[in-house]
Amino acid sequence: MLVDGKQISPKAQCLARNREFAHHEAGHAVASFLLGEGDAVKYISMLAMGKRGGCTMSSGRIDPFCAEKWSLSRRAKGYREVFHSMAGCAAQSKFESWRPNCLTMLWDVHKHAATPEGDDFELAWKGAEFAQRVADGRGTSLILEKIGGWADEVFDDPRVWKTTTALAAKLKYGVRMTGKDACRIMRRAWGGDETIPIVALDSKWIRRFYFIPRRLYDEAVMYGLSNFQDEIHRA
Numbered sequence: 120m121l122v123d124g125k126q127i128s129p130k131a132q133c134l135a136r137n138r139e140f141a142h143h144e145a146g147h148a149v150a151s152f153l154l155g156e157g158d159a160v161k162y163i164s165m166l167a168m169g170k171r172g173g174c175t176m177s178s179g180r181i182d183p184f185c186a187e188k189w190s191l192s193r194r195a196k197g198y199r200e201v202f203h204s205m206a207g208c209a210a211q212s213k214f215e216s217w218r219p220n221c222l223t224m225l226w227d228v229h230k231h232a233a234t235p236e237g238d239d240f241e242l243a244w245k246g247a248e249f250a251q252r253v254a255d256g257r258g259t260s261l262i263l264e265k266i267g268g269w270a271d272e273v274f275d276d277p278r279v280w281k282t283t284t285a286l287a288a289k290l291k292y293g294v295r296m297t298g299k300d301a302c303r304i305m306r307r308a309w310g311g312d313e314t315i316p317i318v319a320l321d322s323k324w325i326r327r328f329y330f331i332p333r334r335l336y337d338e339a340v341m342y343g344l345s346n347f348q349d350e351i352h353r354a
């Protein structure tokens with residue numbers, strides 16, 4: 120492996136790979152944190168398993184057996200799932216200065232290192248199908264492209280990137296971190312007390328993930344965002 124034109128030792132290579140994986144897993148956790156789902160992160164494991172460098176376990180995202188009918192909240196859930204699945208590669212590609220975009224990286228990893236238990240690309244694809252209710256290759260890829268752009272964009276925000284690097288710095292190779300500890304580190308680096316951190320960014324993020332304009336947001340939070348989405352849908 121060449122870094123800055125110099126050959127680096129296998130040990131240094133290994134350390135560099137671990138830093139990439141740490142930023143990848145931190146990216147997933149930060150995505151949950153930003154969307155106010157930080158509590159859903161159960162743990163982040165930096166134990167290499169097969170071809171993957173680690174994993175971030177979350178609960179309470181898409182329930183494949185949920186009978187929820189077509190609604191805006193279903194669509195928003197699908198979008199959030201896609202965003203979460205793509206955030207690992209988005210953070211990793213920013214760390215590696217690998218760009219052009221996380222979707223290319225996601226696809227590359229999927230082609231070369233797909234694991235039997237699935238990978239980020241498959242999860243993102245599932246989320247996109249969930250969002251639009253139908254299995255439709257074209258619609259699904261359009262959603263992946265759109266949300267892949269959002270995932271790349273969000274990590275370019277200095278506050279988001281600071282939170283990501285703060286968490287990645289604490290992720291040690293071969294060690295598992297509890298979701299509670301991860302949340303504490305992210306909250307401290309973020310520094311705000313917003314219930315849903317992404318709301319502190321440009322107001323377009325509220326439209327993107329909650330399908331409501333900024334001016335309705337405070338009211339929506341007061342009554343519970345998910346109820347509000349259903350209200351809008353019925354209206």
Ligand SMILES: [Zn+2]
Pocket residue numbers: 143147207208239
């Ligand atoms: Zn991942």
